Amino acid sequence: MNISEIAKMAGVSRAAVSRYLNNGYLSNEKREIIAKVIAETGYMPSSQAQTLRTKRTKIIGVIIPKIDSDSISQIVSGISEVLSASGYQMLLANTENQPEKELDYINTFRQNMVDGIILLGTSLDDAKLKNIQELDIPVVILGQFVSAPSCIYHDDYHAAVCMTEQLIKKGYHNIGYIGVSKNDTAVGVLRQQGFLDTMRAHHLAVPEDMVITGSFYMENGYEHAPLLLERHPELDAILCATDTVALGVIKYLNEQGILIPTQIAVAGFGDSRVSSILQPSLTTIHFYYHECGVEGTKMLLEKLQNPEIPNKSIKLGFELILNDSI
């Protein structure tokens, strides 16, 4: 069932049907008869052929490091909301935490397939950014600050400052830190930097071996908490770069019967759904993940409308969720 058959059935030209589909000039009589034929046949235009002509696919490529994560699925949820409201489809590519695959997917998307790309950035080195710059379609980076294309990111540094201040105010002075890979500037570098700077500002020592770096998974907290406690029995608090890592720490402490926060305080970042349900509830930082997806997508769609729009970078705030774990 193609446009020619519809045209024949309706007794009009292909062009007329095409105009009907694209709201072009058309008399009401023709409009009606075409509408009737299309309704009867259930005809749907081939998006491939449309794309071949128009160069637009109405598909947005979204690249994420993993899908089964609280924060990421919230962002994707925001993206999907805006896209479907605007008649766009979402092509989702999962790098499974292999940053080198980001480029693969970008190249798969490139020239073909997608009208724009949303990249949930993990490690963005200069080579990768340069590659992105050279794309002929708009790109928006989420979760990392970059000067190059547009981006929306969180105030990771000040979130860490705020959390550390809070810990110190509560009387914790021996604070260990479990972080994640420095390849991730936002989560790996900035949160840790906020912590260290604040500690220094308060003249509190943080020996190098009181900071440990690991993965984005629970295991990171679960395996490194005992290490930290062994090295520094005087520790009275552990700050984790993500809630997921904090969950691992909590799991270990629970198993050992170490009381939170009496013996060790624990805090994280991300305000995952369960933070308020844990006993004690987890003190954490709320980031606006869903909004990040929503705003980033709007930004991309604007650029699609008007490619001349200059790059923007938006920093989203945060909120301290003061619970019982500190």
Added chain:
Amino acid sequence: MNISEIAKMAGVSRAAVSRYLNNGYLSNEKREIIAKVIAETGYMPSSQAQTLRTKRTKIIGVIIPKIDSDSISQIVSGISEVLSASGYQMLLANTENQPEKELDYINTFRQNMVDGIILLGTSLDDAKLKNIQELDIPVVILGQFVSAPSCIYHDDYHAAVCMTEQLIKKGYHNIGYIGVSKNDTAVGVLRQQGFLDTMRAHHLAVPEDMVITGSFYMENGYEHAPLLLERHPELDAILCATDTVALGVIKYLNEQGILIPTQIAVAGFGDSRVSSILQPSLTTIHFYYHECGVEGTKMLLEKLQNPEIPNKSIKLGFELILNDSI
């Protein structure tokens, strides 16, 4: 940059380049010169044009009710794993819990765009299934049993039986149930049926108002737990259709200072990541979500290879995770 330009640059015909791309007859000399030109130019064939000719997109449409859910994101993760290993892309459509949108997306996908569809089923009435039957591309349903296309589902009924037996064995005889919409046969109907049948088999009464139905969200548990306890102060356990609902119940009980499991036992289904971290850890049922995504996708790809393959339905098992909340 298209196939004609490449042909011109390499001094061969378009057909030769096409043969190069599709491993057709070609002399080694031509093969080499074409390879060189393609490498220099970074040429990539237009997948739209390819599709227009071959009718294959190498894209699979995946329809899900929501993305920010533990179980669903695990399934999607499994799907994405297999697809990318096989060179397929994933077009993800999120119905945002509006089952009527499933058909919309199926129709968007239909005839165009995708080679096959994976549907994470919620409410599948006959009309919808009929519509799916009529599609000219293979479909696999995940999470629900259907006789029509192929499907992979969990043994929800016996999981509920197993869990209820366990509760009874532990001495709980006044068990309330918080379920979800009956539109979802697997989660809404079968789990509840397994519970009720088992209670009856043990001659334990379950008055109608000891069973409450609500949404898939935490609020369901959080708001209905007090209602249940008000109606039936004698309750010694609450079984929830999903872990998420159970989390809501736990949140309420914690806030009220009601001890788990001493005063009220709580159990759920789904083995969400946090179940083992809660204090007390949540007794639940492990379903093979990731494997469900993996197997379902393999099934679909097989069908794509050989459309003559008959429909299959696979029932996956479960595992009781006996923790401290009962």
Added chain:
DNA sequence: TTGTATGCGTTATCAG
């Protein structure tokens, strides 16, 4: 083994 010619289903241009 190679090139020519054709058509996949649209949309855009242009003449009426």
Added chain:
DNA sequence: CTGATAACGCATACAA
């Protein structure tokens, strides 16, 4: 307002 007609970029039957 309408209808021919020419692309869009590719794969393939056919002829060489």
